[in-house]
Amino acid sequence: MRxxxxxxxxxxxxxxxxxSTIEYLTVSYSLEHSVQREQNSALSQHQTVKYSIxxxxxxxxxxxxxxxxxxxxxxxxxxxxxxxxxxFSQKGQTCYYNSCEIDPKDDENEVDKGQLGSQISESLDGSxxxxxxxxxxxxxxxxxxxxxxxxTGLFSEADDLRKQCELFYWCILGAASLLLLLLSWTMxxxxxxxRNTTWRFTSGDYGVRAKASSHDEVGDLARAxxxxxxxxxxxxxxxxxxxxxxxxxxxxxxxxxxxxMTSIIGYADTLYQKTLPPEEVHQLAGVIMNEGMRLEALSxxxxxxxxxxxxxFQLEQARIDEVIEDAxxxxxxxxxxxxxxxxxxxETAWVRLEYDLFKTLLLNLIDxxxxxxTDRIEVTGQVTADHYEIRITDRGxxxxxxxxxxxxxxxxxxxxxxxxKEHGAGxxxxxxxxxxxxxxxxxxxxxxxxxxxxxxxxxxxxADDAKD
Numbered sequence: 001m002r003x004x005x006x007x008x009x010x011x012x013x014x015x016x017x018x019x020s021t022i023e024y025l026t027v028s029y030s031l032e033h034s035v036q037r038e039q040n041s042a043l044s045q046h047q048t049v050k051y052s053i054x055x056x057x058x059x060x061x062x063x064x065x066x067x068x069x070x071x072x073x074x075x076x077x078x079x080x081x082x083x084x085x086x087x088f089s090q091k092g093q094t095c096y097y098n099s100c101e102i103d104p105k106d107d108e109n110e111v112d113k114g115q116l117g118s119q120i121s122e123s124l125d126g127s128x129x130x131x132x133x134x135x136x137x138x139x140x141x142x143x144x145x146x147x148x149x150x151x152t153g154l155f156s157e158a159d160d161l162r163k164q165c166e167l168f169y170w171c172i173l174g175a176a177s178l179l180l181l182l183l184s185w186t187m188x189x190x191x192x193x194x195r196n197t198t199w200r201f202t203s204g205d206y207g208v209r210a211k212a213s214s215h216d217e218v219g220d221l222a223r224a225x226x227x228x229x230x231x232x233x234x235x236x237x238x239x240x241x242x243x244x245x246x247x248x249x250x251x252x253x254x255x256x257x258x259x260x261m262t263s264i265i266g267y268a269d270t271l272y273q274k275t276l277p278p279e280e281v282h283q284l285a286g287v288i289m290n291e292g293m294r295l296e297a298l299s300x301x302x303x304x305x306x307x308x309x310x311x312x313f314q315l316e317q318a319r320i321d322e323v324i325e326d327a328x329x330x331x332x333x334x335x336x337x338x339x340x341x342x343x344x345x346x347e348t349a350w351v352r353l354e355y356d357l358f359k360t361l362l363l364n365l366i367d368x369x370x371x372x373x374t375d376r377i378e379v380t381g382q383v384t385a386d387h388y389e390i391r392i393t394d395r396g397x398x399x400x401x402x403x404x405x406x407x408x409x410x411x412x413x414x415x416x417x418x419x420x421k422e423h424g425a426g427x428x429x430x431x432x433x434x435x436x437x438x439x440x441x442x443x444x445x446x447x448x449x450x451x452x453x454x455x456x457x458x459x460x461x462x463a464d465d466a467k468d
Contacts, residue, residue, distance in 0.1 A: 002188075003188050003191060004184050004185065004188040004192075007180075007184045007187060007188065008180055008181060008184040011180050011184070012173075012176075012177060012180060015173065015176055015180075016173065019169045019172060019173060020169070023162070023165040023166065023169055026161070026165060027158055027161055027162045027165060030157075030158060030161055031154065031155070031158040031161075034154045034157065034158070035120070035130075035151070035154060038130060038149065038151050038154060039118055039130060039132075042118065042130050042132045042147065042149050043116060043118065043132055045080065045132075045147060045149075046116065046132040046134065046145070046147045047116075048079075049076045049079060049080065049086070049145070049147055050134055050136065050145055052076060052079070053072055053073075053076050053088070053143075053145065054136065054138060056072050056075075057072070057138045057139065058138070064139075066094065066096065069088070069090075069096035069097070070096050070097050072088070072096070072097075073086060073088035073096050073097025073098075074097060076088070076097075077097065077099050080147060080149075083149065083150035084147065084148060084149050084150070085098075085099040085100035085101060085129075085147070085148035085149075086098075086099055086100065086145075086146065086147055086148070087099075087100045087103075087104050087133075087144070087145070087146035087147075087148070088143070088144075088145055088146075089143070089144050090141055090142065090143055090144070091135070091142040091143070091144055099148075100129070100131070100146060100148040101123050101127065101129055101148065101150075102121045102123055102129055102131065102148065104131055104133060104146040104148075113135045113136065113137060113142075115134065115135070116132060116133070116134050117132070117133050117134070118130065118131065118132045118133070119131055120151060126152075127150060127152045128150075128151050128152045128154075128155055129148050129149065129150055129151065129152075130148070130149045130151045131146055131147070131148045131149075132146070132147050132148075133145065133146040133147075187218075190211070190214065190218045190219070190222065191218060193210065193211060194210045194218075194221065194222055194225060197209070197210045197225070198225070201229055206229070206232065206233040206236055207233065208229070209226050209229060210222040210225050210226055210229075212226065261291075261295070264288050264291050264292060264295075267284045267287050267288050268288060270284060271284055271285075314354065315352040315353055315354055315439070316352060316353070316354070316355070317350055317351070317352055317462060318350070318351065318352075318353055318355060319348060319349070319350060320346065320348075320349050320350070320351045320353075320381060320388055320390075320459070321346040321347065321348045321349070321381055323353070323355065323358060323359060323362070324344060324346045324362065324379060324381055324390070325344060325346065326359065327359050327362035327363055327366065328342050328344050328366070328379060330359070330363060331363060331366045331367070331370070334367075334370060335370060335377070338370060339375070340370060340374060340375060340376065340377060341375065341376045341377070342366075342377050342379070343376065343377065343378045343379070344378075344379045344380075345378070345379075345380045345381070346379070346380065346381030346390075347381055347382055347383050347388075349381070349383050349388045349461050349462075350461065350462040351388055351459040351460065351461055351462060352439075352459075352460070352462065353439055353459065354438065354439070357435045357438065357439075358435065358439065360431070360435060361431075361432050361435040361436060361439075362379075362392075364429065364431055364432045365392045365432055365443075365455050366379070366392060368429065368455075369392055369393075369394040369396065369453070369455075372394045372396025372397055372398075372452070372453060373396040373397045374394035374395045374396035374452065375395060376394070376395055377392065377393070377394050378391070378392075378393045378394075379391070379392050379393075380393075383461065384458070386460065386461050387458040387459065387460055387461055388458060388459050388460075388461045389456060389457075389458040390456065390457055390458070390459070391454055391455070391456045392454070392455045392456075393452065393453070393454040393455075394452050394453055394454075395451070395452040396452055396453065397449065397450065398447045398448050398449040398450055398451055398452055398453055399445070399447040399449070399453055400449055401447075429443075436457055439459060440459075440460070441457045441458055441459055442457060443455055443456075443457050444456045444457060
């Protein structure tokens with residue numbers, strides 16, 4: 001059952017039971033109160049009639065015959081007024097007077113002497129009468145006195161009151177039903193909107209959001225849904241971006257393998273099919289060797305990139321200035337061939353690192369600087385508080401701002417033709433980022449086209465007494 005119907009029907013049920021209970025209690029209390037009032041009046045009237053009859057019996061001289069007793073009953077009945085009756089008899093003997101609509105002879109043994117009894121009886125025509133009876137002894141005789149009063153009007157008033165209550169009941173129930181219908185619709189409309197939003201979201205419309213205008217639990221639910229939707233949408237975007245990068249990686253990897261292999265196969269086939277002069281053979285062999293070196297470098301870097309998926313490398317203490325100088329010594333021959341000056345200014349400090357991987361990180365950053373068209377590369381190491389900051393600065397062609405966000409992607413190259421010419425595959429910075437992450441640091445780039453590029457990162461410095 002829908003939540004709308006649950007709210008509406010349950011509220012209508014509660015309202016119906018409440019109104020019915022109120023109607024029943026109101027009519028019952030009114031009737032009971034009216035009957036009690038009439039009963040008290042009838043008891044008082046009965047006592048008055050009884051005392052008057054007793055007084056007359058005491059004052060009568062001589063024997064009381066049937067006619068005298070009948071006259072006493074008539075006189076007493078006259079004092080009761082209209083719609084009333086009186087029954088006067090001697091117990092077990094002749095009735096002296098009876099003007100009651102309901103004959104009370106069958107009930108003459110119901111009360112004891114000195115006691116009063118009352119009951120409401122219904123006649124054959126549906127009228128109701130309140131009878132009060134009592135027994136008393138006078139001059140050795142046992143008398144029964146019954147007074148009767150028509151109380152049909154009380155029940156008629158109760159019926160009228162019940163009809164009025166029923167009218168009010170249906171009017172209130174009808175108006176309340178309309179109001180509850182509107183209220184239930186207002187309360188459940190945000191839930192229906194949230195349901196529709198959920199269906200759209202599950203159908204692939206990940207940008208849809210629920211309206212959260214209220215400040216109640218439904219509004220909180222809508223806001224929680226929006227937070228969940230944003231999180232899922234971000235995750236989906238990340239997965240789509242990762243899939244795109246994976247496709248780019250695969251395509252670039254295939255292209256990078258295909259290009260040198262095509263050259264190698266083509267030139268090798270030329271050497272195999274034709275007899276060429278020694279100079280041309282030497283030239284073609286040089287091309288084959290050059291492309292083979294490209295493949296070798298690519299395979300080594302891919303192997304390192306895959307291997308760095310591990311996270312259990314042991315970081316050991318080392319003097320960072322010695323590691324930097326060692327990396328520079330390795331890069332100096334390549335720099336000399338290009339006519340590039342390597343300048344190093346590194347302060348002494350102790351840090352934790354994985355020697356081979358960290359050296360690879362420095363060599364990749366220096367190699368990128370060597371390919372930038374610079375004439376000088378500055379490598380600095382500076383102690384700052386509890387960290388050691390390393391900067392590698394060149395004065396090359398720089399990197400456009402729009403390219404900075406993608407330079408660390410695998411196989412991404414700013415200038416593809418120049419990179420392939422220098423045996424590049426776009427894996428150096430991707431490898432450097434992985435190694436930096438293993439050393440709990442990040443690479444920061446500051447580059448201006450035509451001015452140069454600066455790559456910096458910092459390592460946590462060990463305490464001064466660690467070297468001891």
